[in-house]
Amino acid sequence: MNSEDGRITSQVIEDVCARLRENKRIQQPLPGGGMLQMDRLLPFLCVYRRNPTRRDEGTSKLVMSEASYLCAPGNAVQRSGLRELIREIAKTAIDRLGSFLIMEIWSGEDRVETDEVTGELCLPRAMFQILARRPYRPQGTVATLEFALQRVRVHRRAAKVEIKMVAENHPNGMKELMSEAVETQIGCHVMGLEVRPVYRDPETGELYDRISRSFGRQVSHALKKSFFVFALTRTEMRPEHYHALGTSRLSMQILTIDRKLAELSREFKFLLLVTPINAERSWNSFVESGYHKPPSFEYRPLDQDPLLLKRRLMNIHAERVDNPTLAHVFRQTQLELDRQITMLADIDTDRFLPGSLQVFDRVAPKLRDLARDILSNLADLEPVGEVEMMDANQFAEFADKEIQYYRDQSPLFAANVTIRDDIFSGLLVAGGDLLIGRQTRIAKSRAEALLQHEVGTHLVTYFNGSAQPLRLLQVGLAGYDALQEGLAVFAEYLVGGLSAGRMRTLAARVIAADQLVQGLSFLEVFSQLVEAFGFEPRTAYTITLRVFRGGGLTKDALYLQGLVKILDYLGSGGDLEPLMVGKMAVQHVPIIRELLLCGVLRTPPLRPKYLDTPAARDRLAKINPDTTVLDLISKTRREL
Structure with a gap:
């Protein structure tokens, strides 16, 4: 039992401290529906006490996203046990770490804000009050928290932050968690943070879902930055990064x-x-x-009812996840799956293209201009003379050898190569398998590049994702296609196989996708590829088919777009290693780094073979902030 007549017992306190001394995880229910959760021995505890006199929707989430928190009823402090529990946790942590920080968080009053001139409702500005006892301490932690909170943005406005040095650093109407005398005696630090509740309706108390999630993520990062400085300046801990102070385990709710x-x-x-x-x-x-005469295409029958898939999708309650970062990731994925299921229902109809624009977007003018530059500048660089080719069977044997290399690295790599009659000439990765169209013919000079595109990138990240506790890294987080295809094309460059012809094809896909959106027909796009850009009819047909399939698929523009993003990422100092963890978008890279640093994600078991070759390392080292897509071709030509 954790209480006697609503009190936290001495046995509970002893058990909590014993587990803390052994650096074990603590999940301890408290009286009145409270909860103490500590991922491990950490130098801080976030505290939230529910105010019994008013509704306070959303505020508890600000502490529950941290690796060490306590939630309790607002009148629980009057019961014998809560203050003793907090004090003993602090003393136990101080014995091993040297110091401890208690951060209590609560919300200010709900107020409707109106314009002084017109009387119209205004979108409120985020505001924070940091309350630290005299003397101003811990100084570095307070300054870091102030600086980080000032960068919180709500309704496109930066937050206002005030610092108050007062003896009472706790919510109005409640008793202090720890007296100043005890705080000084045991070497603890207690801070208060009052938050303006911009995340809910001031009249009804209902949460603004989108604002609540964004606000929670920003506040969580600000808190971790202050905990990081506290750990470095006041304790014996030396965390590698502020993300390392996050939760190292995923809850059953998140995993489910x-x-x-x-x-x-x-x-x-x-x-x-x-x-x-x-x-x-x-x-x-x-x-x-x-x-x-424009071709008429046929598609596989759907073996799933889109409506039933959507029903199941909407029964997945991603909004209930306490972790604001992962809640955001899950919601993104849920929305993208919803749109893809709609697209399946709309295959071969006029409604398919609008769905594609929602999932894969339209071609940006800058990308279209780049594609035209590529087609213009590389027009005379096509190979001439007879080219030695590989058929589908030969390439399948080549791919099997590559797959065996990765199987030797890890038994997780269970990929298969299949030659299919129902796929037009080309390659396709579906799940963990490589599918090859029976009519496929590939230039031997391009075989290694395509192998690293499909196997060394798509399949490696698929099976690396399967080794992670988050299974979505295997199937792909929302919007992962651009980064995946860009990474795969960059792999072609690293092995010296990104030819001018290949780059022209990627550029032509962008132009074709743009013309599709503008309303041009299959015949018009095909004709322009042949007559204006000099493509062979079969190549032009393949490019046009890929763009018009389903009813209009703009995904093919992502290959060139993704390559641009990869160069921007590497040019700004980004590392390729985190991109190999699984299938993600560029926006997810900071989240992946955060999850790696706090131990939630593991180092990927598979490493692309090409990254260990001297030629690839040399090419990678030459990427700088000024490197452009056209530079990749010129560098390859100089090497040849």
């Missing part, structure tokens, strides 16, 4: 939601379903018509 989203995502192979099964027959008919 992650698995449900990943399982649902695996139940339909999106790209396979939107790819025509009669592409070769349509090509033959297209040739027979003299390229004047």
Whole structure:
């Protein structure tokens, strides 16, 4: 039992401190629906006490996202036990770390804000009050917290932060958690943080969901930065980064939601379903018509009812996740899956393209201009003469050898190579398998590059993701396609296989996707690729098919867009290693680093083979902030 007549017992306190001394995780229910949770021995404890006199929606989440927190009823401090529990936790931590910080957080009054001139409602500005006892201490921690909170933005306005040095650094109407005398005696520090509740309706108390999630993430980062400075300046801990003070384990709630989203995502192979099964027959008919009759495509029947998939998707309660960062990631994924399922229902209709624009976006003018520059500058660099080719069977044998290399690294790598009749010439990764169209013919000079694109990138990140506790890193976080394709194309460059012809193809996909959105027909896009940009008819057909499949798929513009993002990322000092953890978007890289630093994610078991070659390392080292996509081709040509 954790209480006697609503009191926290001495036995509970002893058990908590014993586990803390052994650096074990603590999950201790408290009277009145409270909870003490400590991921491990850390130099801080975030405290929230529910005010019994008013509604206070959303405020408890500000502490529950931290690795060490205590939530309790607001009148619990009057019961014997709560202050003793906090004091003994502090003393236990101080014995091992040298000091301890108690950060109590509460919300200020709800107020409706209006314009002084018009009387109209105004969007409130985030405001914080940091309350530290006299003397001004711990100085570095307070200054860091102030600086970090000033960078919190709500409604596009930076937060206002005040520092108050007062004896009473606790909520109005409640007793202090620890007296100043005890605080000084045991070497503890107690701070208060009053938060303006911009995350809820001041009249009804209902949460503004989107603002609440964004606000929570920003405040969490600010708190961790202050805890980091406290650890370095006041304790014997030396954390590597402020993210290292986050939760090192995922709750069962998080793991359950992650698995449900990943399982649902695996139940339909999106790209396979939107790819025509009669592409070769349509090509033959297209040739027979003299390229004047647009092809008619057929698609695989859906083996899942989109409505039932959506029903299951909406029953996954991602909004209930306490961790604000992962809640944001889950919500993004849920929304993208919802849109993809809608696209499946709309295959081969006029509604498919608007869905594609929601998931993969339209072509930005800057990207379109880059594509035109590539097609113009590389027009005369196409290879001439006879090129030695590999057929589907030969490439499958080549890929099998590469897959065996990764199987020797890890038994997790369970990829298979399959030659399919229902795939037009080309390669496709579906789940953990490499699919090859039976009509595929690949230039031997390009084989290694395509192998590193499909196997060394797509399959390696797929199986690295399967080694992580977050299964979504295997199937892909929301918006992962651009970074994945950019990384895969960059791998082609690192092995010296990013040819001018390949770059022209990627640029042509951008132009074709842009023209699709502008309303041009299949025949118009095909004709321009042949007549204006000099592509062979079969190549132009393949590019046009890929863009028009399903009813209009703008995904193919992401290859060049992703390559630009990779160069920007590397040029600004980014490292390739975190990108190998799984399938993610650029926006997720800081989150992945955070989860790696706090121990939630593991070092990926598989490392792309090409990263260990001297040539690839040399090419990678030459990337700088001024490197452009066109530079990759010129560098490759100089090396040759």
